[in-house]
Amino acid sequence: MNLLRASAFAIVAMAAPTAFAATQIVGAGSSFDFPFFSKAFYEYTEKHPDVTVNYQSIGSGGGIQQFTAKTVDFGASDVPMNSAELSRAGGPVLQIPITLGGAGVAYNLPGIEKGMKLTREVIADIYLGKITKWNDPAITKLNPDMKLPDMAITVVHRSDGSGTTYIFTDFLSNVSPEWKSKVGTNKDVQWPAPSSVGGKGNEGVAGLVKQTPGSIGYVELAYLLENNLAYAQVQNKAGTYVYPTVDTVAAAAATKPSVSSTDFSIVDTACAQCYPISGYSWVMLYQKPQDPARGKLVKEIMTWLATQAQPIAKTVDYVPLPDNVQKQALSVLGQME
Secondary structure, three states: OOHHHHHHHHHHHHHHHHHOOOEEEEEEEOOOOHHHHHHHHHHHHHHOOOEEEEEEEOOHHHHHHHHHOOOOOEEEEOOOOOHHHHHOOOOOEEEEEEEEEEEEEEEOOOOOOOOOEEOHHHHHHHHHOOOOEOOOHHHHOOOOOOOOOOOEOEEEEEOOOOHHHHHHHHHHHHHOHHHHHHOOOOOOOOOOOOOOEEEOHHHHHHHHHHHOOOEEEEEEHHHHHHOOOEEOEEEOOOOOEEOOOHHHHHHHHHOOOOOEOOEOOOOOOOOOOOOOOEEEEEEEEEOOOOOHHHHHHHHHHHHHHHOOOOHHHHHOOOEOOOHHHHHHHHHHHOOOO
8 A cells, every 4th residue: 555545545535525425524734644544534434435534634733723723623743732732722632642653764865775874863963964964974984885975965854833843853852962952842943954945744855855866854654665765774772773664663662551642752762673763643632522413423433543443554654553552542532522
């Protein structure tokens, strides 16, 4: 199952309501979630032809804005809403983990395929603008068998408010005290590297990396694979070089048996098998929806998505929620009225 097919599924799901479905549920937010949601919601409509789910991949920040404005039935973000955002929501909000994934470090160097090794510190220094050339000694000593070019590094980041950015900057803040003090962790930050350029959505960052020789960017795994991008082995806190895979992201999740909307970070964990730029994505729901009938349907869809639909995640390179996290999601959904 690739992203092009997932996108086609999304188009079918969005087009179907006018012709077939009695009810269309609308969500918006994280581009990180889009491939998983596209396939899962398509399968839901196959089982329930009277319902479609139109999910708009506009970034976590946009999803929170649309959710707060009550123009959608649910929002999705790779970082839960914070206290300030919750205070603007106009009613009690429930937040449930819905999927797991990893952000890979993609690069575009002609003639150099997947396999470059990068330490946590080198990645931080690249994004700080302290390492500006691909043949910098800090990179070449990690990759003695690669002929790294004397080429400027173009640093690619998200231009929109992004939960993927939150996960990536959370990782950098854990790795680099300088990053933590100067830039910090957020969905949208001031990027310090002079060569920084922004792309909208995971698809935008992937596209910029693909078309820009010398570039580097953080991209969710499904988008890496769909765009056939080269991506690095990242050294984790235990000193092991690992790729983002279903297994290495699952290993990171296993280090934190319990997650909540206020305690959720699984970046930079001290485990040899763990991919260090991993994270949960979340769905936001109103505890007391304005339309009780729609609210009941949304609850049914999200209950299915958090449990029965989880095996779909692996088919599009995401990680199914661990059983204990599924139970936590169900417990929170039980509060929805």
